[in-house]
Every structure is written in structure tokens, then in C-alpha cells.
Amino acid sequence: xxxxxxxxxxxxxxxxxxxxxxxxxxxxxxxxxxxxxxxxxxxxxxxxxxxxxxxxxxxxxxxxxxxxxxxxxxxxxxxxxxxxxxxxxxxxxxxxxxxxxxxxxxxxxxxxxxxxxxxxxxxxxxxxxxxxxxxxxxxxxxxxxxxxxxxxxxxxxxxxxxxxxxxxxxxxxxxxxxxxxxxxxxxxxxxxxxxxxxxxxxxxxxxxxxxxxxxxxxxxxxxxxxxxxxxxxxxxxxxxxxxxxxxxxxxxxxxxxxxxxxxxxxxxxxxxxxxxxxxxxxxxxxxxxxxxxxxxxxxxxxxxxxxxxxxxxxxxxxxxxxxxxxxxxxxxxxxxxxxxxxxxxxxxxxxxxxxxxxxxxxxxxxxxxxxxxxxxxxxxxxxxxxxxxxxxxxxxxxxxxxxxxxxxxxxxxxxxxxxxxxxxxxxxxxxxxxxxxxxxxxxxxx
Amino acid sequence: xxxxxxxxxxxxxxxxxxxxxxxxxxxxxxxxxxxxxxxxxxxxxxxxxxxxxxxxxxxxxxxxxxxxxxxxxxxxxxxxxxxxxxxxxxxxxxxxxxxxxxxxxxxxxxxxxxxxxxxxxxxxxxxxxxxxxxxxxxxxxxxxxxxxxxxxxxxxxxxxxxxxx
Numbered sequence: 001x002x003x004x005x006x007x008x009x010x011x012x013x014x015x016x017x018x019x020x021x022x023x024x025x026x027x028x029x030x031x032x033x034x035x036x037x038x039x040x041x042x043x044x045x046x047x048x049x050x051x052x053x054x055x056x057x058x059x060x061x062x063x064x065x066x067x068x069x070x071x072x073x074x075x076x077x078x079x080x081x082x083x084x085x086x087x088x089x090x091x092x093x094x095x096x097x098x099x100x101x102x103x104x105x106x107x108x109x110x111x112x113x114x115x116x117x118x119x120x121x122x123x124x125x126x127x128x129x130x131x132x133x134x135x136x137x138x139x140x141x142x143x144x145x146x147x148x149x150x151x152x153x154x155x156x157x158x159x160x161x162x163x164x165x166x167x168x169x170x171x172x173x174x175x176x177x178x179x180x181x182x183x184x185x186x187x188x189x190x191x192x193x194x195x196x197x198x199x200x201x202x203x204x205x206x207x208x209x210x211x212x213x214x215x216x217x218x219x220x221x222x223x224x225x226x227x228x229x230x231x232x233x234x235x236x237x238x239x240x241x242x243x244x245x246x247x248x249x250x251x252x253x254x255x256x257x258x259x260x261x262x263x264x265x266x267x268x269x270x271x272x273x274x275x276x277x278x279x280x281x282x283x284x285x286x287x288x289x290x291x292x293x294x295x296x297x298x299x300x301x302x303x304x305x306x307x308x309x310x311x312x313x314x315x316x317x318x319x320x321x322x323x324x325x326x327x328x329x330x331x332x333x334x335x336x337x338x339x340x341x342x343x344x345x346x347x348x349x350x351x352x353x354x355x356x357x358x359x360x361x362x363x364x365x366x367x368x369x370x371x372x373x374x375x376x377x378x379x380x381x382x383x384x385x386x387x388x389x390x391x392x393x394x395x396x397x398x399x400x401x402x403x404x405x406x407x408x409x410x411x412x413x414x415x416x417x418x419x420x421x422x423x424x425x426x427x428x429x430x431x432x433x434x435x436x437x438x439x440x441x442x443x444x445x446x
Numbered sequence: 447x448x449x450x451x452x453x454x455x456x457x458x459x460x461x462x463x464x465x466x467x468x469x470x471x472x473x474x475x476x477x478x479x480x481x482x483x484x485x486x487x488x489x490x491x492x493x494x495x496x497x498x499x500x501x502x503x504x505x506x507x508x509x510x511x512x513x514x515x516x517x518x519x520x521x522x523x524x525x526x527x528x529x530x531x532x533x534x535x536x537x538x539x540x541x542x543x544x545x546x547x548x549x550x551x552x553x554x555x556x557x558x559x560x561x562x563x564x565x566x567x568x569x570x571x572x573x574x575x576x577x578x579x580x581x582x583x584x585x586x587x588x589x590x591x592x593x594x595x596x597x598x599x600x601x602x603x604x605x606x607x608x609x610x611x
Contacts, residue, residue: 075472087538087577118472125485125522126534126578128591161470166481166520169576183480183512185519201475242582244540250582288539288577329581331540345539349576355519 002269003230005218005238006211007254010098016133018140021101029220030108030146034154037220042113046216048224050236055081055172055209056287056327057402058311062224067196068114069204077205078111078119080213081177085124085169087288087349088329091240092210094252096123096130099214100137104160106213108146109220111158114206118159122177125164134162169353173401174207176355187357188401211240232258235310239325241270245332248272259309261285262299264330271332278334279445282418285314286326288346289406291413292339293323295446319413335445338438339421343414344372350407361404364395368411375422378429385422389415418443454501460486464505476506480516484523493524521575529564529571531609534588538577541584549585549597556606569610 014020021027033042047062068076080103084092096103103121111119123131138160141147149157163181165171171180175189178200199205215237219227228236235257241264244250249272255264265280266273274280283298284290300307302321307313314325333342351365368391371384392408399405415422421439425432432439456464464483471478483502484494491498499513506513517523524532535550554560557570564571580586583595594605 084579085577088540088581090579090581090583093579124579125481125520126575126588128485129593159470163478164482164485166484166516167522167575168520180481181478182475183477183506183508183516185515201472244581244584245543252582331543331581333543337543342539342542345537345542349538352576 003238003256004254005227005230006095006099006102006214006240007252015099016097016101016137018101018137018144021099022144025221026101026217027105027141027144027146029217030105030112031152033109033112033220034152034156039113039115042109042216042220045219045224046113049215049219049227050224050234051212051215051219051227052235052311053209054211054215054239054328056086056289058325061208061212064196064208065114065206067194068206069197070115071204075118075201075203076114076116077200077203078107078114078116079174079177079181079200079205079207080107080119080121080210081172081174081207082121082123082127082210083165083172083177084210084327085172085353086327086329087346088242088244088284088331089287089327090242090244091252091328093127093130094242095210095214095240096127097133100133101141102214102217103134103210104137104141104146106216107160108141108151108158109216110206110208110213112156113216116206117157118161120161120163120181120200122163122165122171122181124171125166128164131162131164138162168355169349170355170401170403173403176401177207178205185355187355188403190400230256232308232310233312235312235325239309239328241309241328241330243271243330243332246275246278246334246337247332248275255309257308257310258313261307261309261314264309265299265332271330274332274334278336280332281335281337281443281445282333282339284323284329284331284333284410286324287329288331288349289402289409290324290326291319291322291409292343292417293321293413294417294444296444297321297417298323299446319409320416323413335440336438338376339414339418340372340376340425340432340439343411344369344376346410347372347407350403354403354407358399358401358404360395360398361407364391364404365407367391368407372411375425376433378425378433380422380426380429382423382426384426385415385419454491454495454497456486456490460490468506477508477512479506480508480513481520484513484517484520488523493526493528524571527564530569531589532571532573534573534575534578535561536576536578536580536584536586536588537574538581540577540581541586544584546585546597549599549602552599553587553602553606556602570606 052058171186176186195205280295347369351369356362396408585597
């Protein structure tokens with residue numbers, strides 16, 4: 001189950017340089033696409049691959065590409081979303097830092113497919129050192145004739161621009177990202193119109209995640225059908241998983257979709273199991289925004305069958321017993337973790353990162369943070385639990401962008417699965433606020 | 447826009463870099479250069495004073511308010527003077543699971559300051575930030591462009607020691 005598409009050459013010394021990347025077969029997909037394929041044919045292969053957006057939403061990439069409007073005489077743009085900021089997610093950081101040319105190669109192929117002549121990579125501003133790595137890779141690719149005017153003599157021109165963000169989670173939302181790229185505050189836009197019709201500079205635009213764009217090199221080289229043959233069902237291909245928390249081997253792993261969660265968590269090839277002497281309490285499987293699941297439900301579906309690392313299996317059971325693959329930010333909690341404290345921490349994050357445009361999110365995230373803070377610090381009342389559920393419900397679905405949902409789900413799911421722990425904090429404030437105190441009541445540890 | 451004495455100016459190298467950045471956007475879309483220019487300005491002056499923001503506004507031929515509203519929205523921009531080294535400490539969940547809060551308490555105690563404060567000698571400013579996308583290597587903080595990961599008390603001692611020399 002260790003098929004590698006993106007990280008195949010990750011351990012080759014010097015793979016971050018053009019020469020080594022090229023020796024490992026790099027840029028052959030650009031040659032193939034530009035010299036032997038039409039843009040439409042590239043789009044067709046990506047459609048056939050079934051690859052889904054790897055930033056978190058999981059929308060089929062080929063379909064997103066096919067929505068791009070193509071009015072005459074209007075430039076079209078490709079923008080790579082490298083604003084990776086979802087807590088628990090660090091795969092794009094890892095990919096760009098270690099194999100920058102894979103992203104550059106994917107950008108050239110994708111820009112060609114979409115008919116873009118100027119494309120942007122929007123990188124979170126904190127990763128300035130990664131921006132320098134990408135700029136160096138771009139200069140190398142340009143010197144080798146893969147960027148600039150008349151690439152490989154095909155008449156196709158492309159310029160890549162790396163743009164820094166300024167420290168704002170919201171700019172990972174694609175329309176906020178476009179606003180930011182235009183030099184404005186990162187306030188998400190109302191949709192429609194969608195970016196495919198009116199995006200950057202009011203021109204048709206596709207925004208794709210780093211990992212999504214990076215897959216296109218393999219898809220062009222091997223064909224969409226070959227990609228679709230990897231994985232399981234509608235979860236085709238491989239996925240980069242960022243593994244963090246109480247595991248023996250935190251890090252970024254490429255898995256074939258369909259890998260059992262249990263194998264991912266306990267095999268030495270991946271996370272290596274829970275740190276010594278401890279037990280699994282809970283997992284947030286797809287970045288902080290997705291519902292938290294207790295140990296028993298992350299390993300098995302409600303019907304007792306093994307749960308797998310795929311879009312469908314992770315969401316099996318809806319939010320009652322399931323969660324989402326999201327960005328693949330896999331955060332593991334052992335029995336020393338306080339769910340209330342973590343939920344408060346995440347709520348503080350969303351309150352801090354709300355752009356303030358929609359009142360349910362601006363106000364609601366603040367209230368959730370406050371109420372969770374008072375429960376965590378021993379001043380909560382039983383009524384607060386229902387209040388949290390109520391506030392979360394009133395945010396969900398009532399905002400321009402999905403940040404509101406992302407703020408509501410962690411709170412709602414923590415209460416759904418760990419209600420007794422919240423109640424314990426409220427009824428035992430003195431005990432619960434002792435340093436290092438953790439709920440030890442009835443729960444399913446593994 | 448402030449029409450008063452404004453003596454701020456980029457160094458020749460940064461001015462050349464700024465012009466290169468401005469030129470990379472389509473005609474009429476120079477406002478796109480705002481965030482990169484603010485980073486460039488912060489690299490030179492350490493923080494963004496109103497005079498610096500006005501200077502950037504003039505360079506892009508936009509209203510000063512367009513710069514202020516952006517500079518106040520994004521958390522990376524410092525709107526007040528900061529110490530020589532700005533420590534941006536990740537306070538988000540995954541780092542906390544790895545002992546981030548304990549190490550943070552130690553750091554605050556060591557420096558004798560809290561979040562948003564600067565040491566009396568002007569050497570360190572401490573800021574709390576949200577997730578830095580390095581969760582597998584937590585706890586994490588960033589000083590300018592450099593990430594420091596897998597932090598422990600001992601690592602904190604080493605880093606602060608080196609920067610205090």
C-alpha cells in the first residue's frame with residue numbers, strides 16, 4: 001500500500017535542484033504536454049484521473065477546470081493556493097520546501113491546460129524561506145527553457161509569480177485569496193460569480209491547492225486512467241497526510257487512498273502507533289475544521305467495519321459518527337489530552353482568524369471562545385453546553401465562506417462525542433482546573 | 447495622504463527590488479504589489495509606521511487608507527516598534543499537544559515579558575501567532591524568516607543565548 005506519486009524521489013539528495021530533479025525524470029511531463037498534447041487533452045486526462053482538490057474541499061479538479069470561462073481576448077489565470085494554514089496541516093510546506101520543481105512542473109502543465117500565460121503561487125507570508133526556494137526553482141526552470149517566452153519552441157508563453165500572504169488563515173479560502181492577491185484585505189467574495197467566471201482582476205480564474213497541481217505531472221506522464229486505478233472508488237490516487245500529535249512518528253506521509261486508518265496509525269511505515277505507554281483517545285483526521293472522533297469511531301465505522309483513509313469512508317455516518325478527509329491534517333490525541341481545552345484552543349483560532357465580514361461568524365466565534373474559556377477555567381454552567389451547540393448551529397451555513405462552518409464543527413463534534421468531559425469540567429471545577437488534570441471517566445480508549 | 451515631511455525611502459537595493467515586484471503584475475494592477483512591498487518595508491524598518499505606509503501608498507499610486515486597511519488586517523505586519531528579534535510563538539492545538547504551553551511559559555519567564563511586550567534592552571519582542579504549518583515538528587516559533595522547531599526548554603536556552611550575544 002505504499003504507492004508513491006508525489007514523494008517517490010523525496011530521499012534523493014539534491015532533489016530540490018533542477019539538475020537532480022531533471023535526472024529523476026522531471027519536466028518530461030511538460031515536454032509531453034506542450035509538444036504532443038492539446039490543452040483540451042490535458043484537461044481530459046485530469047478529468048479521467050478523478051483527482052479531487054487536495055486543499056480540503058475535495059472537489060474534482062478536472063470538473064473545476066472544465067468550468068473555466070473562455071471569452072475571447074480576456075486573460076485567464078491559474079492561482080496556486082499555497083496559503084496552508086489549517087491547523088494540523090503541513091504537507092504543502094513539506095512538498096514545496098523539498099521538491100519545489102514538482103510544483104513548478106505542475107504549474108506549467110496546469111497553466112498550459114487552462115490557457116494561462118501568467119500564473120501565481122500564493123504562499124503564506126510566514127513561509128518566506130519557502131518563497132525563496134520557489135523563486136530559485138523558477139529561475140532554474142526558466143534558464144532551462146521551461147518558462148518564459150516560446151517554451152520548448154512551442155509558442156506557449158508562461159510567467160510564474162510567487163506572492164507572499166500576510167498572515168491570515170482566511171486567505172486559504174479561494175475568493176479571499178484572490179482579494180489578497182489584488183492587494184486588499186482578505187474578505188471572501190459572495191458567489192456567484194465564481195472565480196471560474198470572474199476571479200483574479202475580474203478575469204476567469206482557477207484556484208488549486210499545491211498538492212493538486214503537483215499531481216498533474218504524474219497524470220500527464222502516466223495517463224488519467226492509470227491514476228484512477230490507484231486508490232479506492234471515487235477516492236482516486238494518493239494523498240499527503242500531515243500526521244501530528246501523540247504518535248511515535250509525526251511527519252508527512254503519502255498514502256494510497258483506501259488505506260485502513262488502523263494501519264496508518266499503528267504501522268511502522270506510517271505513524272508507528274501511539275507514543276509509549278499511552279492510549280488513543282481521539283483523532284481530528286482532516287485538519288482542525290473537521291469533526292473530532294473518539295478512538296472507537298476513527299478506527300471503525302458505526303457498523304463495526306474498518307474505517308479507511310478515503311473521502312467516503314471518513315465521512316461514513318455523516319457527522320453523527322463520521323468526519324471528513326479535509327486537508328489530511330491528522331491530529332492524534334492520547335488519554336492525557338483535554339478535549340475541552342483543545343476545543344477552546346481551536347475556537348480561539350477561528351475567532352482570531354474570522355475576517356469579521358459576516359456577523360454570525362464574527363460574533364459567534366467570539367462567544368464560543370468565551371464560553372469554552374469559562375468552562376475550561378472552572379466557571380461554566382450546564383446551560384453553557386447547550387448554549388455552545390446553539391451558537392454553533394446559528395453560525396453553520398449562515399456565512400459567505402466556509403470559515404463559519406469550520407468554526408462550528410469542532411465545537412459541535414466535541415460536545416457530541418465528549419459531552420461527559422464537558423459536564424465533568426462544570427461539576428468538578430476545582431479538580432478540573434488543577435494543573436495537568438484530565439478527565440478520566442467513562443470513554444473508549446484504544 | 448500625508449503631505450508632510452517624509453524622509454523615508456527604500457535602500458537602493460530594496461528600491462530596485464520594489465520596482466521589479468511592481469512590474470510583475472498586469473498593467474493597472476500595481477496594487478497587487480502591496481503585500482510584497484509591506485514585507486519589504488518591514489524588512490528595512492522593522493515595523494510599519496504611518497510614514498512608511500504613506501511612502502508605499504505613493505509608490506503604488508493608491509490612497510494611504512488602502513495601505514492602512516491592509517496593514518491592519520494581516521497579522522504579520524507590526525504597527526508599533528518591535529525589538530531586534532520578534533519571536534512569533536505558535537499557540538495552536540497541535541503544538542500545545544507537544545508541550546507548547548509549558549515551553550511558552552518558560553520562554554515568557556526567561557524573557558520576563560508577556561505576549562505583545564518587548565524586553566527592556568530592546569532585544570526581544572514576543573508575539574503569539576496561530577498555526578505555522580509545522581505541526582509535526584511542534585512546539586514551533588519563528589524569528590523573522592527562520593523557523594525553530596521541536597522546541598524544548600534547552601532549545602529555548604540555546605536560541606535565546608545565541609541571539610543575546
